[in-house]
Amino acid sequence: MVEIAPFTGIVYNREKIKELNDVMSPPYDIISKDMQNTLYTKHPNNFVRLILGKQYPDDTKKNDRYIRAKKLFDEWQKESILIKSKKPAIYPYKIEYILNNKKKTMNGFFVLLKLDPDYKYVKAHEKTLSKPKEDRLNLLRACKANFEPIQLLYIDKNDSIRKKMDPSIDKAIMEIKGYDGFTHKLWKLEDKDIIAWVTNQLKDKILFIADGHHRYQTAINFANEQKKKTGISDENASFNYRMVVLANMFDEGLTILPTHRLVKMKGLDIKKLIDDLSNYFIVEKMLVDSTNKDYDCIGKNIVEDIETKNEHKFALYIKGEYYILTLKDEKIMDEFASDHSKVWRTLDVSILHKIILERLMEINEKNLEEHVKYTRVNSEAIKFVDEGKFDISFLLNATKIEELKSIADAGEHMPQKSTYFLPKMLSGLVMYKM
Numbered sequence: 001m002v003e004i005a006p007f008t009g010i011v012y013n014r015e016k017i018k019e020l021n022d023v024m025s026p027p028y029d030i031i032s033k034d035m036q037n038t039l040y041t042k043h044p045n046n047f048v049r050l051i052l053g054k055q056y057p058d059d060t061k062k063n064d065r066y067i068r069a070k071k072l073f074d075e076w077q078k079e080s081i082l083i084k085s086k087k088p089a090i091y092p093y094k095i096e097y098i099l100n101n102k103k104k105t106m107n108g109f110f111v112l113l114k115l116d117p118d119y120k121y122v123k124a125h126e127k128t129l130s131k132p133k134e135d136r137l138n139l140l141r142a143c144k145a146n147f148e149p150i151q152l153l154y155i156d157k158n159d160s161i162r163k164k165m166d167p168s169i170d171k172a173i174m175e176i177k178g179y180d181g182f183t184h185k186l187w188k189l190e191d192k193d194i195i196a197w198v199t200n201q202l203k204d205k206i207l208f209i210a211d212g213h214h215r216y217q218t219a220i221n222f223a224n225e226q227k228k229k230t231g232i233s234d235e236n237a238s239f240n241y242r243m244v245v246l247a248n249m250f251d252e253g254l255t256i257l258p259t260h261r262l263v264k265m266k267g268l269d270i271k272k273l274i275d276d277l278s279n280y281f282i283v284e285k286m287l288v289d290s291t292n293k294d295y296d297c298i299g300k301n302i303v304e305d306i307e308t309k310n311e312h313k314f315a316l317y318i319k320g321e322y323y324i325l326t327l328k329d330e331k332i333m334d335e336f337a338s339d340h341s342k343v344w345r346t347l348d349v350s351i352l353h354k355i356i357l358e359r360l361m362e363i364n365e366k367n368l369e370e371h372v373k374y375t376r377v378n379s380e381a382i383k384f385v386d387e388g389k390f391d392i393s394f395l396l397n398a399t400k401i402e403e404l405k406s407i408a409d410a411g412e413h414m415p416q417k418s419t420y421f422l423p424k425m426l427s428g429l430v431m432y433k434m
Contacts, residue, residue, distance in 0.1 A: 002121050002154075002202045003114035005241065006088035006195050009188075009430040010145075011173070013083045017045065024428040026179045027148060028052045029132070045081050047428035051139070051147050066142035073143050082431070089190045090198065091430050092169050093245060095423040097182035099255060106253030106423050107162045109189075109198075110149060110430055112241040113207075117220045122152065122207045123408035124216070126416065132214040133221065140222045146243035146432040149425055150212030150219075153249040154205045155405075161201055162248060168194055174429060184426040208249065208408050210421045216242065238434035245425055249401060255422040258398040260381040261352070262373045262390040265361065270318060270392065276360045277316070280332055281325040290320050295386075299378025302395055312348050314356075315395040319386050327351060343406040348396055349418045356394070374417045 017023055025031070025039055025047040039048040049072055053065035076082045091110035096103070116122040139147075156162075169187040176184045189195070209216055219242040226232065226239040234240075247254060277283055286305070288298055305324055306313040312327035333345040336354040344350055357363040363371050373390070375381055381393040399419050407414055 002205050002207060004090075004199055004202055004246075005112040005114070006090050006190075007112045007241075007243070007432050008085045008088055009091060009110070010077070010082050010084050010433055011430050012045075012428065013080050016079075016081050017043075020174060020176050020428075021178075023047055024176055024178060024184075024426050025051060027424055027427050030424070045076060047147070050143070051427055066138045069139060070142040073145065084433075085188065087190045088195075089188045090195055092165055092187040092189055093425075093429070094185045095178075095182050095253065095426075096185070097180070097253075097423050099422065104253045104255070106247065107251050108151070108245045108247035109165065110186075110243060110245055112432065113152070113244045113246075114235075115216075115220055115223055115240050115242055117223075119411075121205070122209065122216070123411075124209050124213055125404050125408040125412075125414050126209075126213045126418065127413045128214045128217045129416075133218050136215055136218040137221055140218060141225075144239075144434045146219075148212075148215070148427045149243050149245040150215050151210040151245045151247065151421065151425060152207040152212075153210050153247055153254075154202060154207055155250070156201075156205075156248045157250055159248055159250070161198055162251075164194060164197060164201075165189060176426065176429075178426045180424065182423050182426075184429065186429050202246070206409075207246070208405060210247070210254075210404075210419070211424070212244075241432075243430075243432040249405065253423075254401070256398045256401060256404075257376050257420045257422055258396040259374050259376055259417040259420050260378070260396060261357075261394040262375060262381065262384055263361070263363075263371055263392050263394070264373075264390045265363075265371050268361075268391050273360060274316075274323060277323070277325060277356070280355050281327055284324040284326075286322050286324060288320055288322065295379035295383040298382050299395075302382070303378050306395065306397060308397065312346070312351050313397065314348070314352060317382055317385055317393045317395065318391075325356075341406075341410050341412060343403060343410065344412050344414075347399065347403060347407070347414060347418070349399060349415050352394060352396065353415045368416070376420050 012020060012023055022043040023046050028051040031048065031052050036048055036052060039046045050069045053069050055065050093108045093110055095106040168191055169189060172185040172187050174186040178184050223239045274283060292298065302315045302322055306315050314325045316323040316325055330346055333351060333354065336359060337345045337350060381395050384390050385393050404419060
């Protein structure tokens with residue numbers, strides 16, 4: 001059973017921080033080194049100092065990025081830079097943005113979710129890696145707080161939860177233009193009757209992790225640690241809950257974008273690869289104007305070329321040209337992935353990994369990180385190859401929301417970087433301290 005709870009959130013004090021834009025941050029996992037430096041100089045209380053503090057050559061176990069985050073978190077509370085709400089609440093959250101000239105609004109709400117260590121009613125669709133989990137676990141150990149939410153989806157075809165909450169919210173407590181150019185709005189809802197109604201509506205739902213697989217598993221690992229360390233077996237102990245944003249799977253403001261693959265491989269025989277691809281795909285060669293450096297336009301054209309409703313299409317980009325690859329027959333995947341469900345075998349990203357990367361290029365889980373990088377930006381998949389940073393790139397169509405649900409229901413995992421949800425949550429809106 002899904003169990004949620006309101007919480008007394010910690011937020012930035014508007015009397016101390018006049019411009020909230022200056023202290024907000026992108027999610028930790030998309031912050032580059034340059035972006036980190038920019039955020040550091042933007043404001044001394046920028047949220048990046050908590051979620052992704054700088055590392056220094058003389059760091060020790062007694063003074064590292066996690067210890068410094070804990071020190072700052074405590075100081076900011078003592079100085080009332082961060083203040084705690086007086087009453088437990090849930091926090092409705094809306095993100096307004098424009099995609100492909102269309103205005104969209106994502107609707108969700110911050111709440112505490114009781115952990116499900118066995119993944120019975122919380123379903124995952126991606127495997128987790130040890131390095132990101134260890135990083136987030138160290139931060140959690142030091143600060144004993146949730147700084148950023150995990151995003152999960154529930155199924156509500158009538159959109160009844162949003163319709164129940166919306167009439168009860170008036171002026172937002174925050175309205176911020178984020179790093180992404182999107183408008184992020186946050187409300188505080190303390191009405192006990194509405195909270196009880198929402199809690200009851202969700203108890204029989206299944207939740208699907210959209211963004212935050214590593215942080216969810218880290219929360220489980222931390223809770224197990226705390227049980228052993230403290231001897232506390234109370235199922236309602238604070239460490240058994242995790243701050244999340246819940247959103248309706250059918251919310252029209254949710255978008256899944258594709259994640260393209262960039263490949264660097266010494267001695268890659270591109271002619272042989274194209275010949276081999278013809279055994280499994282219909283291969284169409286397309287030329288690119290070599291004088292045209294409008295990578296946005298080139299990327300847009302290629303993505304439009306592979307748009308399809310029922311076929312499985314990719315684009316293989318090589319400097320100055322690209323190939324449209326259309327799978328000849330789905331049954332080909334029966335040979336390469338007989339241990340997976342039909343839904344998994346017919347995912348575009350599965351086809352790409354199993355047939356092209358593993359079979360034809362001998363890139364598997366052991367050497368994947370050595371040869372393959374990722375981008376969500378169409379133009380980068382072109383530009384980085386032209387600049388010689390990578391040898392080739394593969395452009396994909398996005399995974400469908402129904403496919404994600406089916407994979408999670410079956411207890412299977414997609415290849416890494418199969419989904420990229422838009423919009424991303426803004427970090428720094430509200431925090432949960434255990």
